[in-house]
Amino acid sequence: DTEVTQTPKHLVMGMTNKKSLKCEQHMGHRAMYWYKQKAKKPPELMFVYSYEKLSINESVPSRFSPECPNSSLLNLHLHALQPEDSALYLCASSQPPGQGAGELFFGEGSRLTVL
């Protein structure tokens, strides 16, 4: 079983909806990430939350907004999405650089379809 839990696993939403993707980890990691993955493409980094500091990929549109209520939760709020935002959204956690091997532990992903 993965130690990074993502909900929901599948989400279908209209372009006017507001929804959220949730991610939780219980490994005591201090860094969490959201990646977007289109079909047959590699994951692309959207946001990093590390030591209470948020880093944003500048190419990510503002209709995606991350929220970190505490060190084990990282939500992704979705508003006014476009059909091209349909993708697999992967959450991951890790120790920050310099602590351990540094591998990212991924959740099973949330598959989003925007109609």
Add this chain to the structure above:
Amino acid sequence: AQKITQTQPGMFVQEKEAVTLDCTYDTSDPSYGLFWYKQPSSGEMIFLIYQGSYDQQNATEGRYSLNFQKARKSANLVISASQLGDSAMYFCAMREWGYSGGGADGLTFGKGTHLIIQP
């Protein structure tokens, strides 16, 4: 410039044969980690193996080994005695501890290799 290059979009391999998946990387950061992940059709990213830039020996994890040639900036994955369950996408990725180029912390992925094991 691409930081991670995987030149094999797809590979077909007979069951029980060994397979090598190629990966080259580019960084000016002296401290970095190289990772291989497996992604089955279900979508989950499964960590396979890690190699640190200062590690002297090649990493091994069960049937997986990493052929690390630092001077050539290559980090090829070798899977011995392939099994049908090895069929999946395989991604090579890098994490730069100093975030060279001003990027954020996280993994940068190559485009992946789609490996199909045939009986």
